[in-house]
Amino acid sequence: MSVTKYSRQREAIKEYLAHTKEHPTADMVYMQIRKIYPNISLGTVYRNLNFLADKGEVQKIDCQDGSIRFDGKAEPHYHFLCKNCGCVKDLEMESIDHINEIANANFSGKIEGHITYFYGKCPECCED
Amino acid sequence: MSVTKYSRQREAIKEYLAHTKEHPTADMVYMQIRKIYPNISLGTVYRNLNFLADKGEVQKIDCQDGSIRFDGKAEPHYHFLCKNCGCVKDLEMESIDHINEIANANFSGKIEGHITYFYGKCPECCED
DNA sequence: CCTAATAATAGTAATCGTTATTAAATTATA
DNA sequence: TATAATTTAATAACGATTACTATTATTAGG
Structure with a gap:
């Protein structure tokens, strides 16, 4: 129902994931994006990562050690x-x-x- | 170094896992064992489940929805x-x-x- | 270009699953 | 049986994630 609006923060997260091979955790994404948007909040990172994963634009990887990582490669x-x-x-x-x-x-x-x-x-x- | 001593609680957990096909979570194990030992603590359940998993006597299953389950079948x-x-x-x-x-x-x-x-x-x- | 509507944010508190701590109880050993 | 060592129950602490809320950013219409 609700329309998705643009946000620079989400765009930066997508961009970062698209260009790294790191398969970062939410916290690693947070650390990176803070370099561009120093007061982005961790909640925003989590919300957008889940949002993008739900839309199928990024992948959520449930590693077997309990950690969750993200992958910008959707295929x-x-x-x-x-x-x-x-x-x-x-x-x-x-x-x-x-x-x-x-x-x-x-x-x-x-x-x-x-x-x-x-x-x-x-x-x-x-x-x- | 340290010698493993017997404990009824651990034995009950092992026994329960050996006889169920449920693949229960730590909390489900806790609920069950409480029927036998009403004041077993959740920490004891976690400690023993991890202990048994480390020894290879039970299996830890990292399901893809974020939940962790246990399996009494070691093979x-x-x-x-x-x-x-x-x-x-x-x-x-x-x-x-x-x-x-x-x-x-x-x-x-x-x-x-x-x-x-x-x-x-x-x-x-x-x-x- | 303004303005109103609404979605997204930062900051913070709350929640959940799990682990750490500790005094008391249990088990093994001599 | 006395002693040493391990395990426990109870509780506090922890880390990762989510929820809440007032404020800010984005978008669509006049």
């Missing part, structure tokens, strides 16, 4: 979680939707999709 | 999340470890494993 893709340094990275890989059929084989409900996180050691941590 | 297996009623179920299915290789193909780090949740409509919700 579905898989994520990698480094068990060593805790970083989160996008994975370039083909679809694995065939696993839905495997799961469906002995299940009497209806499987519509899956969420998969891969974990291990990131490229940087492998070098050390 | 690795996949879970199903119902988008309709929110229930969590065990899936009987073969290993899909081959997806690790798919993910590794264009990744310069080292993929050691994956966490996958399947979602859709559970058997009960399909009937309605």
Whole structure:
């Protein structure tokens, strides 16, 4: 019902997410945006991140360590979680939707999709 | 260093998890155990659930809606999340470890494993 | 270009799930 | 049984997130 109005703060958040590979947490976004809008409030950051996630413009990543991160890349893709340094990275890989059929084989409900996180050691941590 | 001593409360929690298919949250466990030990404290429940999860005797399930649930079945297996009623179920299915290789193909780090949740409509919700 | 309507904000308080603290109770050991 | 160590209940504290509210920013119409 209510019309979405423009806001510089929301635009800055979107812009930041679009240009970083960091997969930042809400707090990390807050820290960054404060450099441009020093008195943006944390609540504004949370509200806009959820707003954008609801609209499908950004992705919310429920990492397995309890932390929530955000990804400016809206298109579905898989994520990698480094068990060593805790970083989160996008994975370039083909679809694995065939696993839905495997799961469906002995299940009497209806499987519509899956969420998969891969974990291990990131490229940087492998070098050390 | 420290030796683990027996406690009836911990035993009751383990017992409860071993015999339920509910995949309860910490609070649900608390509610149940209170029927046996009316003045068990929520902190005791949390401490023991984490203790058991650390020892690998139970599993901690980080559902994608932000809630954490527990599973008395220690052996690795996949879970199903119902988008309709929110229930969590065990899936009987073969290993899909081959997806690790798919993910590794264009990744310069080292993929050691994956966490996958399947979602859709559970058997009960399909009937309605 | 003003003005009115309304959405978004900053600042703050409140909430929720979880963890930390501590004196007392329980369990293991000698 | 006495002693040492662990676990508990009760409560306080914590961190992440959401709710509230008066003020500010954005937008549409005259």
